[in-house]
Amino acid sequence: MFIPLDIFRKSMENKPIGTPLEAWLAFLSFTSPERIEELITSYPQFKAMYQEIYELCLNTEKVMNVYSKELEILDRNTVLYMIDEMQEEIERKDLELAQKDHALLRQQQEILELKSRLAALQEAEN
Numbered sequence: 609m610f611i612p613l614d615i616f617r618k619s620m621e622n623k624p625i626g627t628p629l630e631a632w633l634a635f636l637s638f639t640s641p642e643r644i645e646e647l648i649t650s651y652p653q654f655k656a657m658y659q660e661i662y663e664l665c666l667n668t669e670k671v672m673n674v675y676s677k678e679l680e681i682l683d684r685n686t687v688l689y690m691i692d693e694m695q696e697e698i699e700r701k702d703l704e705l706a707q708k709d710h711a712l713l714r715q716q717q718e719i720l721e722l723k724s725r726l727a728a729l730q731e732a733e734n
Contacts, residue, residue: 613637625650 616633624646625634631651638644648655664670 611633613633613636617637620630620634625631628651631647631654634643634647635654635657638647644658648658
């Protein structure tokens with residue numbers, strides 16, 4: 609389900625938070641202290657979540673650690689993607705090489721046949 613939070617915020621101007629769904633949407637979209645206080649007063653279960661967010665923002669090392677983990681995952685995925693790309697390129701090059709080897713073998717056979725004919729013609733002339 610897609611809910612545009614900016615439209616939700618506008619629709620909630622001067623309107624109290626009345627349902628659990630509105631509470632969750634308020635948690636995701638409201639930033640003003642008054643609205644957050646209203647949410648925590650009406651739905652105390654959100655207090656722990658706000659507390660965790662607040663502590664996380666105070667601890668920049670922890671925030672950077674989260675980014676580091678995300679970057680590590682991104683790097684690993686990038687490496688895997690590049691390996692897949694290189695593997696496909698290697699397979700494509702192997703196929704091209706096999707085709708060229710086959711063409712070279714045919715040319716060598718043709719040369720041998722032509723040499724054989726030439727030798728036969730030279731013998732016939734002598």
